[in-house]
Amino acid sequence: MTQTSKFPAFASNSHITAIGSYVPEKTITNSDIEKLVDTDNDWIVRRTGIEQRHQAASDQLTSHLAIAAVRDMLSRFPDIFPQDIDGILVATTTADRPFPSVASQVQEAIGATKCLAVDVSAACAGFVTALQMANGLILTGAYRKIVVIGAETLTRITDYTDRSTCILFGDGAGAVLVEAAAKGAFLSSNASTDGSGGIQVYINDSQYIVQNGREVYKWALTTVPNGVLDLLQAVGKRIDELDWFVPHSANLRMIEAICERLELPPEKALESVVRNGNTSAASIPLALDAAYKEGKLNSGQLIALYGFGSGLTQSGLLLRWTLEQKV
Structure with missing residues (x-):
């Protein structure tokens, strides 16, 4: 792939x-x-x-x-x-x-x-x-x-x-x-799709999700870390300058493995999977809002969002957080 x-x-x-x-x-x-x-x-x-x-x-x-x-x-x-x-x-x-x-x-x-x-x-x-x-x-x-x-x-x-x-x-x-905004906060983005892997996650004729978890796991571990590094390198940033990593919350063990590949402390990853399961397109905003409510997100922090899944498709966005905490 x-x-x-x-x-x-x-x-x-x-x-x-x-x-x-x-x-x-x-x-x-x-x-x-x-x-x-x-x-x-x-x-x-x-x-x-x-x-x-x-x-x-x-x-x-x-x-x-x-x-x-x-x-x-x-x-x-x-x-x-x-x-x-x-x-x-x-x-x-x-x-x-x-x-x-x-x-x-x-x-x-x-x-x-x-x-x-x-x-x-x-x-x-x-x-x-x-x-x-x-x-x-x-x-x-x-x-x-x-x-x-x-x-x-x-x-x-x-x-x-x-x-x-x-x-x-x-x-x-x-x-x-x-x-x-007068000064933007969206710093870099990337995206890629490997349609040959679409058979790994799909809806069958009975309208149920079918997933080859082993293959999706292998694909994510070989592509997502490179995508995150691309986002940072595009604007001259290093992984140790990243305040928060917010991947799609597919599986906590997958997130931990991706962090290990990135040499990023797992405590820098925000997730929503433990209490919500895999919510697909909702997983990243759920993780962001939970962290915002907990006071973890502060203006000026460097955050990488990275979605990946069926398609097989992935999209990344590096941004500066500008939303101040509500008093």
């Missing part, structure tokens, strides 16, 4: 100015999984680090989770007015239906009266891909405030008779506001 390609740093005038998240109330614990398949809590934690995952209610669709995440953001940052939002990008592989888009339903729900609304399908790389797209739209000068959302209801496409996958997936949503 191919290595991730190098992309030069690009001039940017975007930064993140608000954040929000939402997870459903219901949880699926490892004890619950034990009742469904031949497994146990110790094995699940040892192999994945996952302790629980959230499950949407029967009447909750992906759009409902996305809307809840944006409303959480708006309630926490009351100086944001929906009528000023001119773009909504929703990264998801579990849209309510083929159309209308989840983004259009978010637009209607929050009252953003004049804005672009588009769904982005890039699996676990979707949120970072949508951030890259938001930055590109802002660079045109036609857009100034774009909401980027990662939202998934993966439990609806999880086969709870498949021991290898049913322990992994959960539901949730996270959102950020990307705004134009």
Whole structure:
């Protein structure tokens, strides 16, 4: 499989100015999984680090989770007015239906009266891909405030008779506001796809997730570290200058192995997998918001976001965090 390609740093005038998240109330614990398949809590934690995952209610669709995440953001940052939002990008592989888009339903729900609304399908790389797209739209000068959302209801496409996958997936949503800025904070980006590996993670005819975990693990360990180093090298930064690494939270053991390859202390990695499971496009914004609420994110910190998954596709973004802690 191919290595991730190098992309030069690009001039940017975007930064993140608000954040929000939402997870459903219901949880699926490892004890619950034990009742469904031949497994146990110790094995699940040892192999994945996952302790629980959230499950949407029967009447909750992906759009409902996305809307809840944006409303959480708006309630926490009351100086944001929906009528000023001119773009909504929703990264998801579990849209309510083929159309209308989840983004259009978010637009209607929050009252953003004049804005672009588009769904982005890039699996676990979707949120970072949508951030890259938001930055590109802002660079045109036609857009100034774009909401980027990662939202998934993966439990609806999880086969709870498949021991290898049913322990992994959960539901949730996270959102950020990307705004134009006099001095941009998006420093470098990269992306690559190896379509020959698409057979490793896919939806089968029964509409369930099928994953060759061993092959995906090998691919991530050989490509993601190189991609992260590319992001840093593009702007003359070293791995020891990185304050936080926020990879897709597929599996805690995978994150630890990637950190080892990067010679990065694992405590510098932000994750959402332990309490939420693998939430695909939602995993990175969920990890960011959890860290923000805990006071870990401070203005000026250097952060690498890196999504990777089905496709096989990956997207990286290096940025300066500019969002101050709320008092």
